[in-house]
């Protein structure tokens with residue numbers, strides 16, 4: 038069958054086949070009362086009802102005006118751009134939330150500038166008044182925008198597709214065909230039958246349809262793609278959901294840090310945390326008192342001679358877990374694989390060596406004996422730690438220790454570590470005696486020593502050599518204070534130094550009440566976005582007008598939102614419809630003129 | 639540079655990458671010649687069109703001013719260019735130099751792919767886990783998306799932009815970012831590395847195309863505006879002499895209208911935006927596994943967010959009266975600038991948890 042081609046005539050000169058529908062084209066059909074007034078597809082307010090001459094406004098009038106401004110597309114856009122700009126400084130200046138040490142350092146490096154920046158909240162950008170103002174306004178605008186649109190959309194979904202416009206030829210896409218009737222056929226009947234068929238096909242293609250027969254003409258009006266608007270609303274509403282989940286969930290969220298040395302046990306109570314940040318609604322006394330024991334911390338090293346030699350990885354903390362009134366269990370914490378326990382998640386944040394150190398007084402009595410966590414200073418685990426012996430010696434003694442898992446002497450005589458594993462461990466101490474300053478009641482970090490009230494007896498500028506120990510060795514403290522032993526923790530008879538020093542892990546324990554909800558809303562938002570961006574929403578009309586012994590068939594389409602495929606869709610539909618008419622009545626109505634027909638209206 | 643002495647898989651990879659760079663550079667030249675020649679062809683076509691237009695004007699007996707003449711001519715040309723843009727592969731205009739450019743791009747792509755795959759095999763993992771490898775795979779995806787899109791749209795006029803961009807990025811990468819293969823750091827041992835980084839690169843590729851189209855859109859819009867002004871001036875002077883106004887590079891005369899370029903840019907940008915949204919979510923899930931929180935305003939997170947918001951702004955702008963058109967195009971351009979900034983400057987100079995560039 039030779040298919041008649043007819044040109045898609047374009048409704049308005051301005052939009053040459055573009056997706057943009059010019060609202061005026063279909064009159065009220067395209068106007069969308071509850072889209073924001075400055076939506077590109079809305080009726081231009083200058084020519085529309087909202088004239089530019091504002092009447093004198095009362096308070097209510099001003100409020101309404103202000104609300105309309107706030108919920109306009111333009112405001113939303115400006116606020117979005119402001120939000121983007123406002124987020125940037127937080128990446129240029131260290132933030133207290135992400136990098137507290139960086140902030141401290143910034144104050145040291147820029148003593149004049151830092152207080153000024155601090156006054157502008159530049160170290161807390163994301164909780165600053167100005168940042169908050171932007172996103173709160175944005176979300177007020179969002180809610181103010183979404184609610185009326187939801188109402189409108191709800192109505193639209195229940196309403197019938199709109200009346201067929203009188204002048205279909207003025208729409209974005211329009212085809213016209215002339216059908217010739219058979220001799221014995223009534224043109225009106227043929228027209229009705231054609232529209233019946235179109236109605237059926239449109240419905241099958243997922244359109245909502247309504248018939249508008251009247252006067253001489255028969256027509257079907259169809260609309261599809263309501264899901265586009267639904268998606269848009271779901272997307273925007275889900276953003277509100279994300280914000281609420283973060284805001285409310287944050288109140289029930291806590292994070293705490295702790296350190297566990299191999300062989301030691303930690304209990305989930307406030308006492309055992311080294312730091313704890315609870316949300317507003319967290320009951321600190323209601324933590325589940327489970328216990329974690331670090332049985333072993335394993336890791337592997339890239340062997341010397343290979344690329345990336347010395348790099349450590351495959352960190353695993355092997356834990357025993359114990360709940361009150363329950364059997365013990367085991368668990369593992371690895372990077373990327375937190376341990377889930379009692380609704381908490383336990384993360385591996387760091388690890389290091391905790392050399393076991395024993396101090397004896399002049400009489401040989403043990404006055405200190407425990408593993409001391411040392412903080413790693415470089416990739417080869419050169420580590421630093423502090424031993425404080427407040428009681429039992431003639432004077433208070435403080436020692437700053439340096440630990441080298443694989444020690445090597447530099448040309449200047451200083452030691453360094455050349456490998457992270459325990460190949461040739463060495464521990465050195467600077468020794469101080471005097472007042473540790475821990476009796477004043479001011480809490481002091483276990484990782485730092487304040488030597489202000491102390492005299493240095495060994496190492497550094499003291500004139501005396503620092504103490505040097507290998508695992509298992511004991512040396513005298515200066516001035517006959519006593520002895521220090523670097524205990525070898527390896528099992529009896531072990532060769533080499535493996536396991537001679539205990540390791541520790543630093544763990545972070547989290548309860549995040551918000552994360553799941555945030556994820557749910559984020560996924561919903563994405564689904565909504567996909568629908569909103571890719572489901573075309575369009576209207577289609579088919580009208581059949583009997584004209585003597587022929588029927589004029591018109592097909593028209595109108596995009597509502599971006600719809601690059603509209604042309605093709607109308608074209609395809611017209612062809613399929615015409616083909617079906619020809620098939621159904623082989624000898625009956627068939628397209629009359631193979632050439633383009635002029636649009637008649 | 640890796641040791642060249644024993645021919646390791648990794649040094650083969652480097653060799654392939656450099657070959658690819660050289661071929662892309664040739665492709666760039668071919669595409670540039672194509673653009674220059676399009677200008678010449680356009681002038682001929684215009685003369686021909688002017689002739690027919692004049693004939694028609696005679697027929698239409700005194701119809702039309704100079705203004706409608708020039709503008710109609712421009713519209714007709716743009717409509718024709720738009721048809722050419724959408725023409726199926728078999729029915730495209732035979733632009734010899736563009737063909738050479740595309741063939742070279744395909745060849746360069748094959749070498750590039752080889753370089754990327756051998757790097758992955760040499761490393762025994764996906765080849766996108768440090769800055770050098772992100773750049774290798776990211777640029778590969780830019781070319782792949784460009785070549786893929788060519789099946790649907792005749793976007794060869796973007797060839798200079800794409801090959802130029804890739805030569806610069808890949809060249810810079812090979813010179814400055816090369817890092818030896820080392821085992822992955824623990825936080826990177828995750829399926830999310832595979833997903834998150836790959837999707838981010840894909841989004842970048844789509845944003846790159848949108849960027850190129852937005853730039854052309856602005857140029858074309860300026861040309862259209864100047865032609866409109868020239869036509870009005872001619873009307874006022876009532877001469878029908880040919881327009882002499884400067885309207886930008888001549889190849890613009892072979893491109894679709896600003897509006898058509900805009901709607902195409904928009905289509906790539908929304909695809910990119912979807913992938914970027916996914917990147918953001920996948921990154922948060924990963925951060926939650928690796929660092930114990932899904933969001934912490936780490937520098938890289940901040941920039942990912944900023945980019946997301948910028949493109950959300952772009953999509954909004956398209957739907958806001960007064961912003962559709964050139965203003966929204968600027969947002970697409972700013973968005974892509976932020977993407978490149980995020981990839982280069984932020985990776986290299988900003989401090990943060992995402993310290994996986996492998997550069998020291």
Ligand code: HEM
Pocket residue numbers: 072073076108109110111113117175176178179180182183268269270272273276565566569570598599950953954957
């Ligand atoms: C948190 C802030 C916001 C973000 C991130 C955002 C993002 C987006 C995105 C990505 C789209 C495109 C997807 C779609 O069509 O559904 C969109 C569309 C839209 N947004 Fe928003 N939006 C925000 C706030 C607002 C506000 C406050 C309004 C009301 C003034 C609004 C009104 C609209 C409208 C009407 C559309 C549809 C545009 C069209 O017809 O193509 N949005 N928004």
